Amino acid sequence: MKHILPIITALLCVNFYAQASEPAGKTILARGSVLATNETAQQRQLQRRDTVFGIDRITTGNQSKAQFSMLDGGLISLKENSELNIANYQFDKNTQQGSASIELLKGGLRSISGVIKKNGGAYDVKTPVGSIGIRGTHFEVQLVDDNVFIAVWDGAIDLTLTNNNVLSLGDNEAFSFAQITSTGDVFTTTRAAAVFDQTIATIEPNSESEETEQTQTASTNNTIIEDDSTADAYSEQQFQAVDNAFLVDQIAQRQGVFNYSASDFSVASSAGGVTDFSMTMAVDFDNGTVPDGEISFNDAGGTWYAAYSGLINVSELDLAVTFASYGNNKAQGDIDAVFLNDLDTIIGNFQLSEINNPDVNASGSFILEP
Incomplete structure (x- = not known):
């Protein structure tokens, strides 16, 4: 009997946990230390195929990384030493409608939006300097000290800063890359910051132009990279959700x-x-x-x-x-x-x-x- 009770208790905890929040997605890559913490401070080590929930705060340790396939087919990749709060991720597979809100607290993420954004639903990413609204995109965010670096590889985003100013980056905008300081200063450029581990083809500067005036192209298709932290299953393709x-x-x-x-x-x-x-x-x-x-x-x-x-x-x-x-x-x-x-x-x-x-x-x- 003394052996049965702990098992029953564990099953009840799992059942309560499953009922407390709806699934938000599945883990498709977990290397190193990848932890999920729920609202009652319960922690679990994530492994491939594990479910992540709408109340989870996910952290990656040193030399660790994770990748998630979300309910609507969206993809999220976390770099090492990162912390992500899944504040809301709702998707109705019958109506193909939903909304999502995630918050990057530490480190870096790369994301491709899925069906929610494709079908016009609200999808935003909160950062220390403001909230990113997505217009169907493949983008990356990196927090370094008190600075937020943003790269838009495909599509476009609108970043609403804490002072309510809106910074638009990506397709049909003047710039695709930006750095925002903790005081709200914004530096836009056509050259990706060094914090992004991506091979980008650039036109070398000439003596009469500044770096922010150079032309730069970036493509996720057939990209050859030289850092394992970017070796994730990502492309510009929008995936469909499958259960x-x-x-x-x-x-x-x-x-x-x-x-x-x-x-x-x-x-x-x-x-x-x-x-x-x-x-x-x-x-x-x-x-x-x-x-x-x-x-x-x-x-x-x-x-x-x-x-x-x-x-x-x-x-x-x-x-x-x-x-x-x-x-x-x-x-x-x-x-x-x-x-x-x-x-x-x-x-x-x-x-x-x-x-x-x-x-x-x-x-x-x-x-x-x-």
């Missing part, structure tokens, strides 16, 4: 083998720039398996190659690397992937490293489509 029950029906209806290949990717390598990225995956819906898949790309040190296979497990794919190499050296790795868009999209992350020298490594994210 597990719906996916079970979709998987049951599909027949045969579907061959997926990379439509978008981000790659980081310890040897620098990456070229010739290729990734394929065969999904056998009749047998519920991934019979084979391959990843290959080049960097300054040679060619990375990995073969993998696995099983379909509802929204996710349980994948295992069966062989990996870097040049003539043996390597190891792991792959995480999930279905989106009625099974027409697979997003995920991978990590590879030499077995005898783990400091030689590469990692990245991918989006696969038939």
Whole structure:
């Protein structure tokens, strides 16, 4: 009896917790220390596939990061040493309507808005200097000391400052990047701040122009990056929300083998720039398996190659690397992937490293489509 009571108590706590708030999304990546704290100060360590709720405050530790697929298909990525409060995230899958409000308290986040914003719902991100209203976008926010840095990679945002002035950034605006100080001073520029780990193609300044007058272009498609903290499954594509029950029906209806290949990717390598990225995956819906898949790309040190296979497990794919190499050296790795868009999209992350020298490594994210 003494062993049964703690189990019953734990189940009651879980049931109460589930009833206290509606789910806001799912964890699709959790590396290092990723904690969720509810309104009663209960904490839990988040792992891949774990649900996040509308009362959760999520924190990432040192050398940690997390990524979440929200109810409406929106994507949120948290960098290390970050703190995010999910103040509100409501979405009706029948009407495809909802609203969302999140608050970045510390660190940095990257986000792509989903169906809520696409269908005209309210979606805002609160920061220490004001509230960001989204106009269908892919954007990034980083808090550094008392400064807020903002980058808009696609779409546009309206930042309502604490003095009620509105700063608009992104498409059809003069600038896509800004720094706002704690005193409300605003510095806009066409060059992304160094705090953003993104490779951006810029036109070098000439002797007659200032940095804020330079032309800059940024694209998330086929971006080659050199820092693992940006190796997340993101693109400019707007994803559709999918629940597990719906996916079970979709998987049951599909027949045969579907061959997926990379439509978008981000790659980081310890040897620098990456070229010739290729990734394929065969999904056998009749047998519920991934019979084979391959990843290959080049960097300054040679060619990375990995073969993998696995099983379909509802929204996710349980994948295992069966062989990996870097040049003539043996390597190891792991792959995480999930279905989106009625099974027409697979997003995920991978990590590879030499077995005898783990400091030689590469990692990245991918989006696969038939």
